[in-house]
Amino acid sequence: MADACSTTVNHPEPPIQSIKLSRNAFAVALRHGRGAAVMHVQEHGLDGVEDLVLAACLENQCYDRQCEGSRAAWMFGFxxxxxxxxxxxxAILAAMSQSTDDYDGDQQRELASLMGRDGDLEAAAALRAHVWGQTFSADRVLGAGAIRDLDGLPAIVEIARRLGKVLQQDSGAWVDTLDYLVNDTFPFDDVFAELKRVATGDAAVASYVGKEEAERIASNNRPDWSNEDPAASAKRRGEEFMRKNPVDAILAASSRKSLGRGQFMQFGRWASEEDLNRILDRLRVENEPEACEKLLCVFRKRPLPCLDDRVWALASHSSADVRNAAAVALSHTSxxxxxKLALERLNDPGFSSDYSEELDLFKNNYQPGDETLILAALERQTVDGDEAHYLASSAIGVCRSVDSPVLAGVAEWVYRTNPCGICRQQVVEKLQEWGCLPPHIAAECRHDALEDLRKLMQGQS
Structure with missing residues (x-):
C-alpha cells in the first residue's frame, strides 16, 4: 500500500508545510479553515495578516455555514x-452592536461570549446589553446560545420569561423551543424542572412552560418510528413518497418552472422499472433544457434502463446543467x-468546473493509470469557492468508488483545494483508511477549524 501511495503524490505544488505562508496562501487557508493558518500564526504571529484575521472574525467565512458548525472558538484562538x-x-463588539439575524452576527455574538468567559468584563457587558436590549418576539432570539454559554441557567430562565411574555400576547406564536435553547449544554430535564419551579411564581415563565408541555404531549401522540428497522423505515417512506408522487405527477412536474431537483432524485430511488422507462420515453421527445435536466435527475442515483441514444446526445448538450446530468446518468453503467467518453472529456483542454460531474464517468469505468489523467485535469484548474467544491465533490465520488490508494494524489488535491471542511474530512478519512495520510496534512488537521477533523487526529502520531 505504501508503494501505491508513493506513486501518486508527485504534483507540481509543493506539499503544505509548517512554514511561513504568503499573504495570499494564508488568506486561502484561513477562509478554508485549514490548520495551516493557525500554524503560521503560532510561528510568525499576526504580522502582515492581522487585517485578514480580523475580517474573518467579523464575517463568518465557512463555505457551508450551516453544516460545518461554528468557527468562533477557532477564530478566538488567533x-x-x-x-x-x-x-x-x-471591532468585534462594535460590529455586534449593529448585527442582525445572520451567520456573521452569530459568530460575533459567540466571540463576545468567549471573550466574556475569558474574563473580559466589557465584552460580557456588551453581549448582555445586546441580547437583553432586543425586542423579543416570535422571531429567533439573537444570541440565545451565546448568553446561555456566558451566564448559564439564569440566562435560559430569563429568555423563557421574555418569550413567555410573547406567548401571553399571542398564545399561538412560534417561539424558540427549550430543546433549542438548551442544545445539550445542560441536562434538559434539570432545566425544565427549574423552569417549572420558577413558573409557580412567574406567570410569564408559566406561559412558556405551558407551551413546552403542550408540545411534549403532542409529540408523545405522534407515531414513534425511532425503533423501527432501518430497512422497514426506508420502505415505508418510499411507499408514502410514491403514493404522493406517481409517475404522471413527476412527468407533469418536469414541465413546471422553478421546481427543485430533489423530488426527481427521490422518485428515481423508488420508481419501478416501468416508471423509469416512462421517464426515458419522455426524455426521447423532450427538448426544453430545464425539463431534460429534471428528468435526468431521476437517474442520478439509479442506473438507466439502457444506454439510450437520447441520453448520449444530451451528454453533449450546450447547457452545462443538462450535460452534467446526462454524464451522471451514464456514470452508473460500466x-x-x-x-471512452470519460477519457475524451478529461483530455479535452476545455474541461473545467462547469463540467465537473463528468468526472463521475470514471466511477464504474476506471482502469489503472486513469488517476494520472484525473489528477492532471484537476491540477490544470485554477479554482476556489463553488468551482472547487463542485470538482472536489465529484473527485471524492471517484475516490470512494474506486477505493484504491492510487487515488491518494486526487484526495490530496481535494484537501488542498476544497473550501468545504466536511469534504476535507472525508478525504482525510479516506487517506487514513488507505494508509496514505501525509504527516504534514495530519499536522494541519490537528488545528483545523472543523472540530470533527481535529478529533479525527486525536491519538495520531
Missing part, C-alpha cells in the same frame, strides 16, 4: 492573549463507450 486583542475586541 488573537486570544496577543497584543492585538484590544483592537480585535473593539461500458467501454462510457469509459
Amino acid at each position: 488573537y486570544e492573549g496577543t497584543p492585538a486583542y484590544g483592537r480585535f475586541a473593539e 461500458d467501454p463507450r462510457v469509459r
Whole structure:
C-alpha cells in the first residue's frame, strides 16, 4: 500500500508545510479553515495578516455555514492573549452592536461570549446589553446560545420569561423551543424542572412552560418510528413518497418552472422499472433544457434502463446543467463507450468546473493509470469557492468508488483545494483508511477549524 501511495503524490505544488505562508496562501487557508493558518500564526504571529484575521472574525467565512458548525472558538484562538486583542475586541463588539439575524452576527455574538468567559468584563457587558436590549418576539432570539454559554441557567430562565411574555400576547406564536435553547449544554430535564419551579411564581415563565408541555404531549401522540428497522423505515417512506408522487405527477412536474431537483432524485430511488422507462420515453421527445435536466435527475442515483441514444446526445448538450446530468446518468453503467467518453472529456483542454460531474464517468469505468489523467485535469484548474467544491465533490465520488490508494494524489488535491471542511474530512478519512495520510496534512488537521477533523487526529502520531 505504501508503494501505491508513493506513486501518486508527485504534483507540481509543493506539499503544505509548517512554514511561513504568503499573504495570499494564508488568506486561502484561513477562509478554508485549514490548520495551516493557525500554524503560521503560532510561528510568525499576526504580522502582515492581522487585517485578514480580523475580517474573518467579523464575517463568518465557512463555505457551508450551516453544516460545518461554528468557527468562533477557532477564530478566538488567533488573537486570544496577543497584543492585538484590544483592537480585535473593539471591532468585534462594535460590529455586534449593529448585527442582525445572520451567520456573521452569530459568530460575533459567540466571540463576545468567549471573550466574556475569558474574563473580559466589557465584552460580557456588551453581549448582555445586546441580547437583553432586543425586542423579543416570535422571531429567533439573537444570541440565545451565546448568553446561555456566558451566564448559564439564569440566562435560559430569563429568555423563557421574555418569550413567555410573547406567548401571553399571542398564545399561538412560534417561539424558540427549550430543546433549542438548551442544545445539550445542560441536562434538559434539570432545566425544565427549574423552569417549572420558577413558573409557580412567574406567570410569564408559566406561559412558556405551558407551551413546552403542550408540545411534549403532542409529540408523545405522534407515531414513534425511532425503533423501527432501518430497512422497514426506508420502505415505508418510499411507499408514502410514491403514493404522493406517481409517475404522471413527476412527468407533469418536469414541465413546471422553478421546481427543485430533489423530488426527481427521490422518485428515481423508488420508481419501478416501468416508471423509469416512462421517464426515458419522455426524455426521447423532450427538448426544453430545464425539463431534460429534471428528468435526468431521476437517474442520478439509479442506473438507466439502457444506454439510450437520447441520453448520449444530451451528454453533449450546450447547457452545462443538462450535460452534467446526462454524464451522471451514464456514470452508473460500466461500458467501454462510457469509459471512452470519460477519457475524451478529461483530455479535452476545455474541461473545467462547469463540467465537473463528468468526472463521475470514471466511477464504474476506471482502469489503472486513469488517476494520472484525473489528477492532471484537476491540477490544470485554477479554482476556489463553488468551482472547487463542485470538482472536489465529484473527485471524492471517484475516490470512494474506486477505493484504491492510487487515488491518494486526487484526495490530496481535494484537501488542498476544497473550501468545504466536511469534504476535507472525508478525504482525510479516506487517506487514513488507505494508509496514505501525509504527516504534514495530519499536522494541519490537528488545528483545523472543523472540530470533527481535529478529533479525527486525536491519538495520531
